[in-house]
Amino acid sequence: MRKLFILAGILAILGAAAHAQFPGRRYVRANGEAAVSVKPDLLKLTAGVVTQGVTAQEAADQNATQVTSVLTKLRQVLGPNADIKTTSYSLSPNYRYPQGGGQPVLTGYTASNNVEITTSDLSLAGRLIDAAVSGGATNVQGLRFTLKDFEPPRAQALRLATIQAKNHAEAIALGLGVKLGAVLSAQEGTAVRATTLDVRAEAGGGSVPTPVETGMVEVQATVVLDVEIVP
Numbered sequence: 075m076r077k078l079f080i081l082a083g084i085l086a087i088l089g090a091a092a093h094a095q096f097p098g099r100r101y102v103r104a105n106g107e108a109a110v111s112v113k114p115d116l117l118k119l120t121a122g123v124v125t126q127g128v129t130a131q132e133a134a135d136q137n138a139t140q141v142t143s144v145l146t147k148l149r150q151v152l153g154p155n156a157d158i159k160t161t162s163y164s165l166s167p168n169y170r171y172p173q174g175g176g177q178p179v180l181t182g183y184t185a186s187n188n189v190e191i192t193t194s195d196l197s198l199a200g201r202l203i204d205a206a207v208s209g210g211a212t213n214v215q216g217l218r219f220t221l222k223d224f225e226p227p228r229a230q231a232l233r234l235a236t237i238q239a240k241n242h243a244e245a246i247a248l249g250l251g252v253k254l255g256a257v258l259s260a261q262e263g264t265a266v267r268a269t270t271l272d273v274r275a276e277a278g279g280g281s282v283p284t285p286v287e288t289g290m291v292e293v294q295a296t297v298v299l300d301v302e303i304v305p
Contacts, residue, residue: 096258100303102246106239107297110231111290114219117196120161121148121206122188122213126168130183134165137185140210147209148191151201157192194222199286219288228264231295236260239299247303255304263296 123140127133149156165185169178191202199217206214221227247254 096300096302099258100252101258101300102243102250102252102254102303103298103300104239104243104246105296105298106235106237106242107295108231108234108238109292109294110227110234111292112221112227114196114221114288114291115194116220116222117191117193117199117202117288118216118218118220119191119199119202119206119214120188120216121191121211122186122215123210124184124186124212126182126184128182130165130167130185133183133185137187140212141187141189144206144209144211145189147205148202151198151205152191152193158189159192160187161190162186162188190216196288199288200284203284203286217286219291221291224293227291227293228295231264231293232262232297235262235295235297236299239297240301243299243301247301250303252303253305255302258300258302259298260300261298263298265294 121144123137123144125133125137125140127136145158148158152158163186165183167183168181170181171178191206193202196219203214203217243254
């Protein structure tokens, strides 16, 4: 019973807010949604190296050596002006915890370094994965195809969503037997769903090139219209 009272109170508040927004006016609220699929024109890939050593220096040195090798291989594919940036680096101790309790025992250190590669040449996806692995990367993941500029497909999706919302408002008005006038308000919402491949390659891959399909990037939009009811 308490939940019913709470729900009734929430509905009353929402109704009062709507009335306050357009005092003295009757209106129809309708939603519209649309999705536009376009070909990606940008590729992002994350490659990382995880190494372990007895000392922090040993783990860090080994990691630096392997990352340098990975970067060299990647630049052989992308050229000297490759768009590569470090996204994370960590160096942390490893402990062994006794089963019967007691103080943990230091067993060594782990170093981790991840870099992100960005290129507009989508055909290089498979070669970049192979290059990273052959260079010594211990993990390759987060392959994502996206867009340099989302505004054109976003505008298109919003236009289509607005048309659908208007059609819905007219259908509601027809069902109610009323006529519609001016649009009192319009609210938008957009979402981008880029193509992401869960690529998890391990070091020591074979000589067969890694096949990759780019797929499409989907841009979604929603529109909410409040359209006045006229006599």
